[in-house]
Amino acid sequence: MDKFITFEGLVAPLFQSNIDTDQIIPKQFLTRIERTGYGAFLFNDWRLNTDGTPKTDFVLNNPRYNGASILVAGANFGCGSSREHAPWSLTDYGFKAVIAPSFGDIFFNNSLKNGLVPVRLDEEIVERIVENAKAVEDYSLTIDLANKTVTDAQGLNTGFEIDEFRRYCLLNGLDDIGLTLQNETKIDEYEQRSGIASRFNAA
Amino acid sequence: MKTLYDKIWDSHLVLEEAGKPSLLYVDLHLIHEVTSPQAFEGLRLAGRKLRRPELTFGTIDHAIPTINRELPFKDPIAAQQVATLRENCREFGVKLYDLDRIEQGIIHVFGPEQGLTQPGMTIVCGDSHTSTHGAFGALAFGIGTSEVEHVFATQCLQQDRAKNFRINVDGDLPFGVTAKDVILGIINKIGAGGAAGHVIEYTGATIRGLSMEGRMTVCNMSIEGGAKAGLIAPDEKTFEYIKGKPFAPKGEAWDRSVEAWRSLTTDADAGYSKSVNIDASTLEPFVTWGTSPDMSVKVTDKVPDLSDARDENESRSFERMYQYMGLEPAQKIDQITIDRAFIGSCTNSRIEDLREAAKVVKGYVVSGHVNAMVVPGSMQIKRQAEEEGLARIFVNAGFEWRDAGCSMCLAMNEDILKEGERCASTSNRNFEGRQGRGGRTHLVSPMMAAAAAIAGHFVDVRGWKFKD
Numbered sequence: 001m002d003k004f005i006t007f008e009g010l011v012a013p014l015f016q017s018n019i020d021t022d023q024i025i026p027k028q029f030l031t032r033i034e035r036t037g038y039g040a041f042l043f044n045d046w047r048l049n050t051d052g053t054p055k056t057d058f059v060l061n062n063p064r065y066n067g068a069s070i071l072v073a074g075a076n077f078g079c080g081s082s083r084e085h086a087p088w089s090l091t092d093y094g095f096k097a098v099i100a101p102s103f104g105d106i107f108f109n110n111s112l113k114n115g116l117v118p119v120r121l122d123e124e125i126v127e128r129i130v131e132n133a134k135a136v137e138d139y140s141l142t143i144d145l146a147n148k149t150v151t152d153a154q155g156l157n158t159g160f161e162i163d164e165f166r167r168y169c170l171l172n173g174l175d176d177i178g179l180t181l182q183n184e185t186k187i188d189e190y191e192q193r194s195g196i197a198s199r200f201n202a203a
Numbered sequence: 204m205k206t207l208y209d210k211i212w213d214s215h216l217v218l219e220e221a222g223k224p225s226l227l228y229v230d231l232h233l234i235h236e237v238t239s240p241q242a243f244e245g246l247r248l249a250g251r252k253l254r255r256p257e258l259t260f261g262t263i264d265h266a267i268p269t270i271n272r273e274l275p276f277k278d279p280i281a282a283q284q285v286a287t288l289r290e291n292c293r294e295f296g297v298k299l300y301d302l303d304r305i306e307q308g309i310i311h312v313f314g315p316e317q318g319l320t321q322p323g324m325t326i327v328c329g330d331s332h333t334s335t336h337g338a339f340g341a342l343a344f345g346i347g348t349s350e351v352e353h354v355f356a357t358q359c360l361q362q363d364r365a366k367n368f369r370i371n372v373d374g375d376l377p378f379g380v381t382a383k384d385v386i387l388g389i390i391n392k393i394g395a396g397g398a399a400g401h402v403i404e405y406t407g408a409t410i411r412g413l414s415m416e417g418r419m420t421v422c423n424m425s426i427e428g429g430a431k432a433g434l435i436a437p438d439e440k441t442f443e444y445i446k447g448k449p450f451a452p453k454g455e456a457w458d459r460s461v462e463a464w465r466s467l468t469t470d471a472d473a474g475y476s477k478s479v480n481i482d483a484s485t486l487e488p489f490v491t492w493g494t495s496p497d498m499s500v501k502v503t504d505k506v507p508d509l510s511d512a513r514d515e516n517e518s519r520s521f522e523r524m525y526q527y528m529g530l531e532p533a534q535k536i537d538q539i540t541i542d543r544a545f546i547g548s549c550t551n552s553r554i555e556d557l558r559e560a561a562k563v564v565k566g567y568v569v570s571g572h573v574n575a576m577v578v579p580g581s582m583q584i585k586r587q588a589e590e591e592g593l594a595r596i597f598v599n600a601g602f603e604w605r606d607a608g609c610s611m612c613l614a615m616n617e618d619i620l621k622e623g624e625r626c627a628s629t630s631n632r633n634f635e636g637r638q639g640r641g642g643r644t645h646l647v648s649p650m651m652a653a654a655a656a657i658a659g660h661f662v663d664v665r666g667w668k669f670k671d
Contacts, residue, residue: 033240076396082331084347110347
């Protein structure tokens, strides 16, 4: 996983609540067995017509948001299906962070494991960012994970909360599995204590 | 002074350290073709082994056809995904219930049916509807593919303790109002993100009164309220359901297990951080009208109009939904005509669901403008329904009778809505495009879907003329 410390990027506003993972990456792309290449399918049904041409009214097709790397969305972003293809498609498309008032739990976890930073901000601040992204050409934000702040050139400077351990992993690009395997003897002890290995031998 | 959730959590703690997520042991890991290939690949690339293949079970459900499945799949990419699961299970020693097995079915139907799902366990699967297994008093939740790989390698997950949310349902369920209506009513009340960060425990006489199938329907849709998991304390019904299943404990081990399972209740003085009460006697059959599972109304009601919106945001979202769903504000629900009916999914494809639907269907035929299908949750249920004569009732009425799979719940196979088609569906998500691009999904109970298939539009099943 790449390290994420501080990052400045162009902001694209997609301010709707309950944007589910079926919208982020529709099911017809879930039969692939790879982990890469999902950017081409991000928001497929919203972004593209059935003949593959871009829908001109969708925000990511607006030339001024070309190269956007921070998505700002409404509450409960990433609700629904557990598909990790959702953060895979966002990162592959070029997004480094998503800002929203709240997130679906599974999506939130999946994002952290792929170096996509989910930033929770109060609804009023999210709305202010959305307004700025619409009003100001080339509107960008700086997300500083080391100091847990989001700032812009228009005077926004707000802190955000993120679990300390997750922040540490993102800052250092650490692999969860490697960390857990450092505690392998604890897992061995638990298994011996609880007699796990004999559980399903009935059949 | 512990909740049921706290008890299961505490008994599975491998490691708890300040400032870090806890390490939680996983008793049962269920896998399927869609969310596992990249996890197996990750193991291979890192040169890691699967720590506990004997606690890992797989079946094939998401992307498979539900008709002519003995023939080569029409979708070569789906075929490759299924082939990959077979190879991975062989290579890593995971027991796979393939398409030629009577046990094959939707993973959340399969687990309980085989007796793998047991009270007090921790159960995970790369699928958000893993919450289904909470009906047995197991802590069960969906995970992403990175976490699937983590469980493969360590049989543990890094987890933070969730908060406790009690939803208490008391009162008699009126006739024609089912477990599906209970959970749709709950989600309507708490909202699609209302239980985020929480594990819901469903309590109360109404929940106790539900069958195991009904309890699974309720827990299944916990995720649609944003919950981490849903739980129901096990009782005699739970034990009765599990007893004799292939992987259930046998003999002395059975007695010991039941004894231990009886302690899986919330202590009388334990606290919840959130609590909601529902009076079941006030519930009616629900129909969703929008593209989020909390957008439901009673069948006797109307599509909300803009004056019902709480704020400007909701008003904008209503407008978007009217357009996508092809509905008018204040349109009466029972005047909405349908093109398709789908009875199936991990929410409502079990034998009891099929029995209820068949009661409605018996002696009728499907409306001329409706294409209707029944997709049993497992091949075992399919066989049982055939033996009970339910299949004949459906087929005689003009329903298609399919093989087991996720089918049109998420339409990864050929069971898919065409643009603009409207479906009465017993599944769990009415998201835009979920059942096919431009498709319009209304979530309902099996009885309501069956009645709509016959009438050609939504009807209040409480007034149905049953033909015996």
